[in-house]
Amino acid sequence: MNNLFIAENLKVITKVLPILKIQIHQKEISLIVKREHLIPILMFLKNHIKYQFKILTCISGVDYPSQKYRFKVVYELLSVKYNARLRVKVLTDELTPVESCCKVFPAAGWYESETWDMYGIFFTNHTNLTRLLTDYGFEGYPLRKDFPLSGFVESSYDYTRKRVTNERVELSQEYRAFKFTSPWETLELN
Numbered sequence: 001m002n003n004l005f006i007a008e009n010l011k012v013i014t015k016v017l018p019i020l021k022i023q024i025h026q027k028e029i030s031l032i033v034k035r036e037h038l039i040p041i042l043m044f045l046k047n048h049i050k051y052q053f054k055i056l057t058c059i060s061g062v063d064y065p066s067q068k069y070r071f072k073v074v075y076e077l078l079s080v081k082y083n084a085r086l087r088v089k090v091l092t093d094e095l096t097p098v099e100s101c102c103k104v105f106p107a108a109g110w111y112e113s114e115t116w117d118m119y120g121i122f123f124t125n126h127t128n129l130t131r132l133l134t135d136y137g138f139e140g141y142p143l144r145k146d147f148p149l150s151g152f153v154e155s156s157y158d159y160t161r162k163r164v165t166n167e168r169v170e171l172s173q174e175y176r177a178f179k180f181t182s183p184w185e186t187l188e189l190n
Contacts, residue, residue: 009050010022010029013031016044017031017033017037017041017044018033018034018037018041019031019032019033019041020032020033020034028085028087029086029087030074030086030087030088030089031086031087031088031089032089032090032091033088033089033090034090035090035091035092035096035098035099036099038088038090038098038099038101039099039101039103039104041088042075042077042088042101042104042105043104045077045086045088046077046104046105051079051082051084051086052079052080052081052082053077053078053079053084053086054078054079054080054081055077055078055079055080055105056075056076056077056078056101056104056105056107056108056111057076057077057078057085058074058075058076058111059073059074059075059076059108059111059112059114059115060073060074060076060111060115061073061074061115061118061119061121061143062074063119063143063144063145065144065145065146068093069091069092069093070092070093070094071091071092071093071094071119071121072089072090072091072092073089073090073092073098073115073121074087074088074089075087075088075089075090075101092121094120097121097122097123097124098121098122098123098124099123099124099125100112100123100124100125100126102125102126102127103125109126109127109128110132112126112129113126113128113129113130113131113132114132114133116129116131117130117131117132117133117134117141118133118141118142118143119141119143119144120141120144139152139153140152148169152168152169153166153167153168153169154166154167154168154169
């Protein structure tokens with residue numbers, strides 16, 4: 001069994017599961033579901049005899065700041081028995097949390113903490129949602145599209161005080177001027 005077999009059974013899946021949309025891109029299948037149906041759908045895909053997606057390989061986030069539902073949480077599933085992969089996607093905004101799937105897939109705890117740390121997507125019923133990749137007291141979420149490239153705080157070592165200091169970063173955009181000239185325009189050919 002491979003992704004083509006799952007694609008053939010999509011009509012059966014849509015009759016059983018509340019799926020909003022099915023996407024097939026280069027033989028890779030993605031199911032877009034509502035937040036409130038995420039856990040039952042993951043349970044079905046894990047325990048059903050025809051699918052057996054027993055392994056959660058990754059949870060990641062995607063940021064679309066101009067859309068109504070700004071974030072997309074992507075769950076990557078693997079069925080070893082049938083040699084198939086499947087993506088389950090959930091849409092959410094900045095204020096609406098997503099249900100944690102730690103009870104379905106115990107490995108999800110680390111991935112959900114990482115997604116919360118980088119994007120600020122909150123997962124309800126998570127046992128230990130902590131920052132993993134950023135430092136203590138870090139403000140903001142670095143993988144959001146509106147996060148400044150230099151951050152909000154600059155850390156440096158002060159030799160006179162002999163300690164690390166943290167100072168707020170202020171960028172003035174009005175002084176940024178770019179001149180894009182082509183190097184081919186300055187050449188003079190005889």
